[in-house]
Amino acid sequence: MKKQYVFKKVLQSLVTIFFVIIFNYFLFRIMPGNPLAMIMRNPRASAEAIERTKELFGLGQPWYMQFFIYLGNLIQGDLGLSFIHKTPVVEVVWSRIMPTIIMVGLAQILSIVVGILMGVISAWKRGTKVDVIALSFSLITYSVPTFWLGIILIAVFSIGLRLFPTSGMLTPGKTFYDTLNMLKDYASHLFLPVLTLSLVLIGEYALTMRNTLLDVLTEDYMTTAKAKGFDDNYIIKKHAIPNAMLPMITLIAINMGLIIGGTIQIETIFSWPGLGRLMYEALNGRDYPLLQGIFLLITISVILANLIADITYSYLDPRVKS
Amino acid sequence: MKTKRKIVIMLTIIMVLSMFQTNVFGSQTEEPDAMRIGVTVEIDSLSPLISYSQIGYEVFMLLYDPLISVDDNLEPVANLAKDWTLNDDQTEWTFNLRDDVKWHDGEPFTSADVVFTYDMLLGNDLGMYSGYLGGIIEVTAPDDYTVIVKTESPKANMLQNSCPILPEHIWKDVNPDDYMTWPNEQPIGTGAFKFSELKQGEYLKLVANDDYFLGRPGIDDLIFVLYANTDTMAQSIKLGEIDAATNFSPSQLDSLQTEAGIEAISAVVLGFTELSFNAWDDPSSKANPLLNDIVVRHAIELSIDKQSILDIVYSGQGSVGTSLIPPEGFYHYEPSADELRDFNIDKANQILEEAGYIDLDGDGIRQDSDGTPLEFIFTLRADNTDEVKAGQMIAGSAAEAGIKLNIETVDDGLLIDKIYSGDFDMFIWGWGTDLDPTTILNVMTTSQIGNMSDSNYSNERYDQLFIEQQTIMDPVERQKVVWEMQQILYEEAPYIILFYDNSLQAVNTAKWTGWKRIPEEGGYFFNLTNYNYLNVQPVSDTAPAEPGSNTALYVIAAVVAVAVVFMFNRRKKAK
Numbered sequence: 001m002k003k004q005y006v007f008k009k010v011l012q013s014l015v016t017i018f019f020v021i022i023f024n025y026f027l028f029r030i031m032p033g034n035p036l037a038m039i040m041r042n043p044r045a046s047a048e049a050i051e052r053t054k055e056l057f058g059l060g061q062p063w064y065m066q067f068f069i070y071l072g073n074l075i076q077g078d079l080g081l082s083f084i085h086k087t088p089v090v091e092v093v094w095s096r097i098m099p100t101i102i103m104v105g106l107a108q109i110l111s112i113v114v115g116i117l118m119g120v121i122s123a124w125k126r127g128t129k130v131d132v133i134a135l136s137f138s139l140i141t142y143s144v145p146t147f148w149l150g151i152i153l154i155a156v157f158s159i160g161l162r163l164f165p166t167s168g169m170l171t172p173g174k175t176f177y178d179t180l181n182m183l184k185d186y187a188s189h190l191f192l193p194v195l196t197l198s199l200v201l202i203g204e205y206a207l208t209m210r211n212t213l214l215d216v217l218t219e220d221y222m223t224t225a226k227a228k229g230f231d232d233n234y235i236i237k238k239h240a241i242p243n244a245m246l247p248m249i250t251l252i253a254i255n256m257g258l259i260i261g262g263t264i265q266i267e268t269i270f271s272w273p274g275l276g277r278l279m280y281e282a283l284n285g286r287d288y289p290l291l292q293g294i295f296l297l298i299t300i301s302v303i304l305a306n307l308i309a310d311i312t313y314s315y316l317d318p319r320v321k322s
Numbered sequence: 323m324k325t326k327r328k329i330v331i332m333l334t335i336i337m338v339l340s341m342f343q344t345n346v347f348g349s350q351t352e353e354p355d356a357m358r359i360g361v362t363v364e365i366d367s368l369s370p371l372i373s374y375s376q377i378g379y380e381v382f383m384l385l386y387d388p389l390i391s392v393d394d395n396l397e398p399v400a401n402l403a404k405d406w407t408l409n410d411d412q413t414e415w416t417f418n419l420r421d422d423v424k425w426h427d428g429e430p431f432t433s434a435d436v437v438f439t440y441d442m443l444l445g446n447d448l449g450m451y452s453g454y455l456g457g458i459i460e461v462t463a464p465d466d467y468t469v470i471v472k473t474e475s476p477k478a479n480m481l482q483n484s485c486p487i488l489p490e491h492i493w494k495d496v497n498p499d500d501y502m503t504w505p506n507e508q509p510i511g512t513g514a515f516k517f518s519e520l521k522q523g524e525y526l527k528l529v530a531n532d533d534y535f536l537g538r539p540g541i542d543d544l545i546f547v548l549y550a551n552t553d554t555m556a557q558s559i560k561l562g563e564i565d566a567a568t569n570f571s572p573s574q575l576d577s578l579q580t581e582a583g584i585e586a587i588s589a590v591v592l593g594f595t596e597l598s599f600n601a602w603d604d605p606s607s608k609a610n611p612l613l614n615d616i617v618v619r620h621a622i623e624l625s626i627d628k629q630s631i632l633d634i635v636y637s638g639q640g641s642v643g644t645s646l647i648p649p650e651g652f653y654h655y656e657p658s659a660d661e662l663r664d665f666n667i668d669k670a671n672q673i674l675e676e677a678g679y680i681d682l683d684g685d686g687i688r689q690d691s692d693g694t695p696l697e698f699i700f701t702l703r704a705d706n707t708d709e710v711k712a713g714q715m716i717a718g719s720a721a722e723a724g725i726k727l728n729i730e731t732v733d734d735g736l737l738i739d740k741i742y743s744g745d746f747d748m749f750i751w752g753w754g755t756d757l758d759p760t761t762i763l764n765v766m767t768t769s770q771i772g773n774m775s776d777s778n779y780s781n782e783r784y785d786q787l788f789i790e791q792q793t794i795m796d797p798v799e800r801q802k803v804v805w806e807m808q809q810i811l812y813e814e815a816p817y818i819i820l821f822y823d824n825s826l827q828a829v830n831t832a833k834w835t836g837w838k839r840i841p842e843e844g845g846y847f848f849n850l851t852n853y854n855y856l857n858v859q860p861v862s863d864t865a866p867a868e869p870g871s872n873t874a875l876y877v878i879a880a881v882v883a884v885a886v887v888f889m890f891n892r893r894k895k896a897k
Contacts, residue, residue, distance in 0.1 A: 086503045087505055159561065166558045166563060167549065167555075167563075168547065173356055173527040269550070277523065
């Protein structure tokens with residue numbers, strides 16, 4: 001039964017990915033803008049040079065041929081040549097994956113842990129000072145503009161306290177004589193972007209956790225548990241949280257899937273070399289192959305995260321299986 | 323179980339803390355004098371055949387050398403060519419090359435490299451440099467250190483040819499079909515700096531060429547650091563994370579100017595911001611045909627208060643524009659008082675009235691005799707908030723002359739597409755220009771319609787003069803022709819030159835000395851010369867310690883430790 005369920009979910013995911021590939025391909029091609037002009041950017045180009053370029057980037061073929069060539073190459077793991085960088089898309093994207101995952105991933109983990117903890121405390125101590133403080137904190141950080149928060153944190157930590165560098169991933173052009181020094185440099189650059197993003201995300205997790213937990217706490221079985229004489233800690237841990245976790249799993253799955261997309265705002269404030277900025281550049285430059293590559297990656301990771309969430313559900317909630 | 327966990331936690335904390343101890347292995351090597359320059363645009367390619375960016379031009383000027391470069395007065399000066407002669411009918415140039423130049427990989431530089439580079443560019447028309455070679459018909463090398471360049475007719479801008487010479491021994495192995503994509507990942511040049519590394523999205527690092535034939539630069543490592551926003555960049559230069567930067571906003575410049583040890587300037591650069599009309603009178607033009615009437619274009623210009631826009635939107639950084647070539651250039655034409663169309667709403671209304679554009683239905687918009695209103699689509703680039711603000715002010719004042727401008731904001735890609743297909747009325751964008759006027763004058767020639775032209779302008783007399791000016795060797799004679807061309811453009815107004823641009827730059831004068839603005843009102847960088855890169859020296863050789871980076875990590879470590887202890891305690895309580 002369970003095997004069948006997992007198999008069905010995997011199959012569904014694969015079908016979704018396939019349709020997204022097709023959709024992406026045509027989505028970018030109906031966008032206005034002439035890719036050839038962006039590739040060449042050479043007003044003096046001869047007709048011959050234009051022809052050669054068309055050929056090289058596969059723009060000379062009719063659209064349906066271009067599509068089948070794209071599909072064929074995709075199966076072989078070839079995502080084509082980036083129009084802007086003139087290098088394979090796979091290489092361009094690969095160089096940005098690790099910085100993105102590390103920065104956004106760390107911030108996500110941090111905010112999930114802190115957010116859930118805050119949500120639980122808030123819900124349990126509902127109406128007390130602790131709840132008011134935690135709730136205001138969540139609402140403020142959730143609604144504060146990311147860019148503004150980043151600049152404020154730079155003002156405090158970089159300019160005021162001189163603790164952390166303002167931007168970048170490593171001190172540019174510095175030669176590191178040992179790995180420890182490099183890690184140290186990396187960590188000090190990582191601190192502010194992670195802190196900013198965590199602060200922005202904590203609110204979302206805390207508010208969701210608080211709300212769902214409050215719902216659960218009003219259920220009859222909570223009263224039953226109390227009547228049975230269990231202590232508060234036990235009730236929260238064994239009865240309330242597991243039931244409140246279901247919506248959280250969905251939220252976490254969606255956000256985890258989006259890690260790969262990076263966050264354009266954070267990357268822009270701290271000049272972090274992530275995928276978000278790359279995507280923006282690709283969009284502005286009408287770099288279809290690069291855009292497709294990034295979108296494909298995001299699609300796959302979102303679908304994968306959802307698949308994992310679905311399977312996790314089947315373990316957490318016996319009702320899902322049937 | 324319990325104690326084991328405790329020990330593990332303790333060990334982890336100790337390990338983390340010890341990680342932050344610097345120089346565990348005690349090897350303190352002397353730091354090189356690194357100059358970090360903040361930039362906002364990344365180099366698009368390391369191959370001069372593919373790159374089209376300003377930062378590319380700047381970097382290739384450091385990695386490679388041309389035959390002739392420009393000195394700090396922007397005059398031609400010997401570089402790879404030590405001297406040159408021109409034959410009597412002015413169509414054959416002989417360049418005598420230096421015989422002491424080596425490529426970064428140790429190979430000797432010879433005339434074969436020059437012939438190879440020029441032939442390659444002439445045969446391919448690729449990149450931003452091939453245009454400089456226009457008019458050359460043959461390049462030969464009678465011996466290892468002589469190059470003869472034959473031209474169709476006299477070539478006025480031969481000495482302004484900044485085309486970098488590339489090494490034949492590297493590029494000959496590249497299949498010509500691959501020029502469009504060959505990345506040139508490890509550029510080998512003759513220039514003052516050698517390539518070290520390019521980190522996409524982060525920085526580009528160059529290192530001093532110890533054997534540079536014009537003398538080793540005072541900078542050991544030259545690093546162009548990419549910033550995704552200028553607010554952070556302004557803070558970085560104050561903190562000393564970078565030593566110089568360009569592309570600040572006016573408000574950032576103000577705050578940098580009060581900073582000790584930093585020199586922040588508003589530098590005159592060769593370039594302008596223009597309002598371009600679709601002046602195409604061809605039946606297939608998709609523009610509003612009323613724009614073909616010069617009176618309408620004049621009335622729009624008369625209704626623009628350029629000085630106010632410059633003051634309000636650009637904080638006065640720049641100067642009010644008139645003709646095509648910026649005033650810093652020798653070829654700039656200044657319209658006479660009669661010709662000049664200064665801000666004057668009354669006059670705008672008057673000339674429209676005289677030309678028969680009258681608001682008959684009283685809706686505030688003038689109409690021509692057929693009743694077609696003076697209503698146009700005004701396209702602005704969404705990314706450039708300054709241009710959008712300027713456009714809004716222009717639309718506001720044009721309304722006072724009875725002209726309605728409907729603003730639409732689009733991204734660059736879409737605007738380029740509109741320009742290429744001729745489907746626009748008017749837009750705002752800009753150009754950067756060269757020392758030599760040929761490239762920017764060419765933009766307005768008929769042959770560039772559907773190509774480099776972004777106003778679809780055509781004028782027979784102008785086209786004729788364009789060809790003529792390329793062949794006049796006497797600058798004063800040539801200036802007369804170039805002036806006449808600009809006079810035609812100003813009168814017919816396919817462009818309204820709104821402003822001549824300034825570049826806002828800042829440098830650290832506490833750590834580095836010898837900075838020079840080129841020309842006098844110009845910038846430290848992006849000024850067509852590599853003077854500052856070659857001549858700036860570190861103030862002293864004592865490298866300052868990096869402030870606070872250790873403290874920072876102790877803070878992180880402390881936070882981690884507290885968190886761990888907290889978690890640990892909670893667990894204990896729970897039991």
